[in-house]
Amino acid sequence: MTVEIWTRSRTHLNEASPLLTFTDGQEIYCTGDTADRAFRVAFGAVRVYRMLTSGRRQILSFHMAGEWFGIERDKRRKFSAEAIGSSGILSVNASPNDRAVPLSSIFLALSSAQEQQLVVGRPSADERVAAFLLEMSARHHGAHEFELPMPRSDVADYLGLTIETISRAMTRLKRGKLIRLDGSRRIEILDMEALKTICS
Amino acid sequence: MTVEIWTRSRTHLNEASPLLTFTDGQEIYCTGDTADRAFRVAFGAVRVYRMLTSGRRQILSFHMAGEWFGIERDKRRKFSAEAIGSSGILSVNASPNDRAVPLSSIFLALSSAQEQQLVVGRPSADERVAAFLLEMSARHHGAHEFELPMPRSDVADYLGLTIETISRAMTRLKRGKLIRLDGSRRIEILDMEALKTICS
């Protein structure tokens, strides 16, 4: 159930962009839905994923404040989207070739997918986790210290690893003085260059 | 060295689309080049890839006749492209938001990248190889029998595996009567449903 709070802006004269609020884990859209609208994160975060019949979940992308998501080519959605924590989402009634969705955001989605394709193609767990931390840092404007909005299970399904392997990789990076952990969510990158070297 | 043979068509009044021919392994563009043109495969095939400092090569995508490639967001190319076998390429002088490049091809690139992201995120070699064979079949209009244009080493770098693992997975699928091999390039899919089941 989505609750409409207030109308934030209008991108087109006839298209309202209401701000919807979602609680942690709440569904924003689902595989099979008609893909007749695009979304933008106002606050909080979002995960876009697909379930396999085996029960495995594969997360394609995370989206933070300001980012567009839900841009799909086909009429019916191939993926699902959920809020991570309490989140605010702007919904735009827009077909894919509508100008309400900037072309740059489509290219950004392409670029991100290609980048992530290369990350999960890496053989080593440390490389994937290092790449993930660098991506998260970049999303926080290159900050060396930031908070992960998602639990380990999300990171695991994003990197194609298990939570145990994520945890062990984190521990190795911690022992190597590349990062510092404050709780499991708060990350401080101590050696950015070393992380980049791991990713080659 | 690229050889211009003849002018195939004109998508804009001021933009020629010459047909260029490339030999096996010949470079079409390279990381760092200015991304001021898009390409389309006339015949043959193309691999788009990136080299890591470790010497590892990661192939992002293969492109067959009729497909667009070389569409990148940034001014300078992040990837390289090579011909697979003797290939003909149409070159279009076009910026990303130029209408010479159809929006649908950008969405196709996005969709393909997301799909491949999910394939390489799978833990098992058999799943990746099965997904690859299904993709290749789909590219041949769903044919059950087709010829792979690329060697095992390309498949390996595309799936994030080694040639040995590719070979073993192929052998397992062969032994399970899911496929038949005629040489190493010619594939016949004997049990399409079983392949799809493997991919869940």
Added chain:
DNA sequence: CGAATGCTTGACGACACTCAAATAACGTGG
């Protein structure tokens, strides 16, 4: 026919997954 290349198969080690337990973090109600 011989050499070169590409593919397959085998042996072995390293690393990630599974199952299991311990610890830490979190939320709730007293």
Added chain:
DNA sequence: CCACGTTATTTGAGTGTCGTCAAGCATTCG
């Protein structure tokens, strides 16, 4: 504010799978 229960994360032990190294085989081309 603390005690408790719940969930999340870390750590440990053992197994399976993939990568590495090496050899054997097939295919192609001169």
